[in-house]
Amino acid sequence: MGELDLIASFEELLEARGDRLVRGPGDDASVVRARGFAVTSIDAVTDGTHFTLATHTPADVGHKALATALSDLAAMGADAGEPPVALALPRGFDTGAARELVAGMEELAGRHGVTIAGGDVITAASLTVTVCVTGWVDDDGLLVGRDGAQPGDELWVTGALGGSAAGLLVLQEKVPSAELAAELAARHRRPEPQLAAGAALAGAGASAMIDVSDGLARDARHIAERSGCRIVVELEQLPIARGVADVAEAAGLDPIQLAAGAGDDYELLLTAPPDRAPELERAAARADVALTRLGRAEAGTGIVLRTVAGGTVDLVGYEHQ
Amino acid sequence: MGELDLIASFEELLEARGDRLVRGPGDDASVVRARGFAVTSIDAVTDGTHFTLATHTPADVGHKALATALSDLAAMGADAGEPPVALALPRGFDTGAARELVAGMEELAGRHGVTIAGGDVITAASLTVTVCVTGWVDDDGLLVGRDGAQPGDELWVTGALGGSAAGLLVLQEKVPSAELAAELAARHRRPEPQLAAGAALAGAGASAMIDVSDGLARDARHIAERSGCRIVVELEQLPIARGVADVAEAAGLDPIQLAAGAGDDYELLLTAPPDRAPELERAAARADVALTRLGRAEAGTGIVLRTVAGGTVDLVGYEHQ
Numbered sequence: 001m002g003e004l005d006l007i008a009s010f011e012e013l014l015e016a017r018g019d020r021l022v023r024g025p026g027d028d029a030s031v032v033r034a035r036g037f038a039v040t041s042i043d044a045v046t047d048g049t050h051f052t053l054a055t056h057t058p059a060d061v062g063h064k065a066l067a068t069a070l071s072d073l074a075a076m077g078a079d080a081g082e083p084p085v086a087l088a089l090p091r092g093f094d095t096g097a098a099r100e101l102v103a104g105m106e107e108l109a110g111r112h113g114v115t116i117a118g119g120d121v122i123t124a125a126s127l128t129v130t131v132c133v134t135g136w137v138d139d140d141g142l143l144v145g146r147d148g149a150q151p152g153d154e155l156w157v158t159g160a161l162g163g164s165a166a167g168l169l170v171l172q173e174k175v176p177s178a179e180l181a182a183e184l185a186a187r188h189r190r191p192e193p194q195l196a197a198g199a200a201l202a203g204a205g206a207s208a209m210i211d212v213s214d215g216l217a218r219d220a221r222h223i224a225e226r227s228g229c230r231i232v233v234e235l236e237q238l239p240i241a242r243g244v245a246d247v248a249e250a251a252g253l254d255p256i257q258l259a260a261g262a263g264d265d266y267e268l269l270l271t272a273p274p275d276r277a278p279e280l281e282r283a284a285a286r287a288d289v290a291l292t293r294l295g296r297a298e299a300g301t302g303i304v305l306r307t308v309a310g311g312t313v314d315l316v317g318y319e320h321q
Numbered sequence: 322m323g324e325l326d327l328i329a330s331f332e333e334l335l336e337a338r339g340d341r342l343v344r345g346p347g348d349d350a351s352v353v354r355a356r357g358f359a360v361t362s363i364d365a366v367t368d369g370t371h372f373t374l375a376t377h378t379p380a381d382v383g384h385k386a387l388a389t390a391l392s393d394l395a396a397m398g399a400d401a402g403e404p405p406v407a408l409a410l411p412r413g414f415d416t417g418a419a420r421e422l423v424a425g426m427e428e429l430a431g432r433h434g435v436t437i438a439g440g441d442v443i444t445a446a447s448l449t450v451t452v453c454v455t456g457w458v459d460d461d462g463l464l465v466g467r468d469g470a471q472p473g474d475e476l477w478v479t480g481a482l483g484g485s486a487a488g489l490l491v492l493q494e495k496v497p498s499a500e501l502a503a504e505l506a507a508r509h510r511r512p513e514p515q516l517a518a519g520a521a522l523a524g525a526g527a528s529a530m531i532d533v534s535d536g537l538a539r540d541a542r543h544i545a546e547r548s549g550c551r552i553v554v555e556l557e558q559l560p561i562a563r564g565v566a567d568v569a570e571a572a573g574l575d576p577i578q579l580a581a582g583a584g585d586d587y588e589l590l591l592t593a594p595p596d597r598a599p600e601l602e603r604a605a606a607r608a609d610v611a612l613t614r615l616g617r618a619e620a621g622t623g624i625v626l627r628t629v630a631g632g633t634v635d636l637v638g639y640e641h642q
Contacts (some may be wrong), residue, residue: 020601022358026533026547027466028393029362036353040438041350042405042453046445072349082365086407117361124367126446130407132363132453134348145348161459170578210349226347 003121006095010102010119017115020136021082025118031321032082032117035136039143041072046128051189053127055171058097059104062100065129066105068213069192070112071266075211076313077144077202078135078197080302082117087132088124101129112195144270149208149227153271155295156280158197162255163187165242165262166248180243187241191266197287198268204283205276215263220295220303228299231271233309235260235293252292260305271297326361327416331423331442340435341457342403346362346439355437356457360464364391366595368411372510374448376492379418380425381510386450387426389534391433391514392587396532398465398523399456401516403438406452409445424452433516439580460486462471463523465591470529470548476616479518482537482617483576484508484562486583487569496571501564512587519589525604526597534582540617541624544592551621552592555630556581558615580606592618 011025021032045065047053071078089098109116127204137143166190170181178184201209208227220231240259248255272280284291332346346350366386368374394401406426410419430437460465488509490560491502499505529548531540541552561580569576592603605612
């Protein structure tokens with residue numbers, strides 16, 4: 001099947017949602033009715049770096065590519081829009097597998113009211129999926145960057161951490177059978193972008209926000225650097241996903257290494273003034289996500305990972321590459 | 322140099338232009354003040370398919386990636402906006418070369434008032450540059466798609482054709498020294514997106530428009546298919562770039578094979594009602610591009626490549642892959 005036939009076959013799988021799309025796939029460019037501000041991020045995932053086809057189905061790859069891109073919009077508090085997608089397929093990549101990949105992406109798009117607006121298909125040395133996610137907000141004052149944390153703010157995180165890293169250990173067969181193996185593996189292969197939570201928490205007064213893709217420690221550092229303050233994380237407060245402790249023990253690791261050092265959980269890490277706590281908790285409840293207070297912003301620079309006992313945790317070797 | 326340091330080093334090379342960019346690189350997403358309609362296209366170029374590092378400098382690659390993406394906006398008649406860029410670098414790719422690539426892209430961006438708004442850098446099997454070009458228009462009625470050609474419309478093309486294909490033959494050393502070798506090679510390595518011409522021709526009444534990336538014959542077919550009409554091309558009218566005839570002769574080819582069968586010239590192919598001819602010609606003169614009438618749209622389907630003598634030209638083997 002040639003490139004044009006393949007694109008036509010993908011178009012059959014895609015549905016336009018909402019009323020913003022004026023001109024969809026099939027022309028030189030797609031056309032979308034804009035709102036006040038466009039929020040845009042581009043993310044690429046490639047075989048061997050962000051996934052392997054040994055541990056991911058094509059549908060997992062499609063899901064992951066779109067999910068990790070949408071997660072950036074969640075972290076800004078923006079509504080998801082109409083991402084175009086570039087698909088680099090290795091020579092001879094199975095057409096059915098390529099359709100499964102697009103279908104996996106479309107299934108996630110459907111759940112979030114997102115329209116995949118055209119794209120590009122090329123032949124390349126390995127499988128790479130690039131999603132340019134676009135989103136919209138009427139007032140840019142509603143967006144939350146990495147740069148708004150103030151000394152005195154509290155630090156919060158949605159959901160639970162470490163599940164993706166534990167799932168990867170399971171998929172790589174680095175631990176003997178784990179009780180929650182399937183749940184953890186799914187957590188790694190099919191991360192869920194926290195779009196509803198991101199918008200709700202932005203509206204509730206978050207001062208800085210980032211998605212936990214590089215790992216809690218690194219992402220806290222991004223907030224600290226961009227905001228010009230110090231972020232203190234109380235490691236005992238870390239919400240650790242269920243099943244992670246078992247996997248960590250089997251692998252000879254501390255669960256905190258997986259929850260704070262490894263990445264790809266795609267939860268949201270945020271700061272807010274202490275008086276916003278009740279509003280944040282109500283917003284999280286409305287979005288049906290757990291919300292845990294796990295530290296604060298202080299005057300200073302860098303990050304501090306603190307244990308009650310005053311101990312330190314070695315994250316080296318578990319920081320996301 | 323790690324990925325984050327590399328991104329920081331790229332950010333130093335990039336300049337924000339105009340007043341639309343509200344939040345640039347360094348956050349989860351860039352934020353841009355919108356106009357009425359967003360016009361978006363994603364384009365990827367990869368080593369071995371769209372260029373080779375044997376014939377292209379890193380700066381050529383950066384230029385080409387952005388130019389081919391911007392060309393899609395030119396073909397819609399949209400103003401260029403703030404494209405994000407995803408850079409997939411092979412392991413061990415030289416940092417200086419990566420900076421040259423970004424600088425080559427930035428140089429073109431500067432000439433067209435475009436702001437490169439952040440991006441993603443990953444390690445992959447081979448060099449791939451993906452540009453998600455965004456553009457803006459206040460009124461979507463001003464955009465020109467591939468689907469607006471009507472029987473009776475005339476067919477026009479900007480500039481001259483075949484230069485890129487002849488340049489590739491020169492770069493591949495498939496012809497002995499050609500007189501205009503350097504000019505033709507530059508034409509292949511550094512195509513120029515016809516943004517000013519596209520906007521001017523859209524305003525002058527073009528009914529359908531496409532950029533000549535797949536080759537004139539194929540791109541005429543795209544217009545025919547999307548518009549539901551037949552496109553007739555009078556091959557004797559083809560504007561052939563200077564130097565192409567020499568290279569074609571040396572390679573044992575007909576110049577028309579290079580001008581109509583090969584692609585990557587990034588000129589604009591358009592249709593318009595005959596009474597718009599004077600306005601189109603004035604628009605082209607204002608944008609400082611040649612404009613040649615080379616056929617028409619008729620009732621029917623498909624394309625006809627016609628010679629005065631009634632002969633046919635074999636384009637097989639020269640259609641763009």
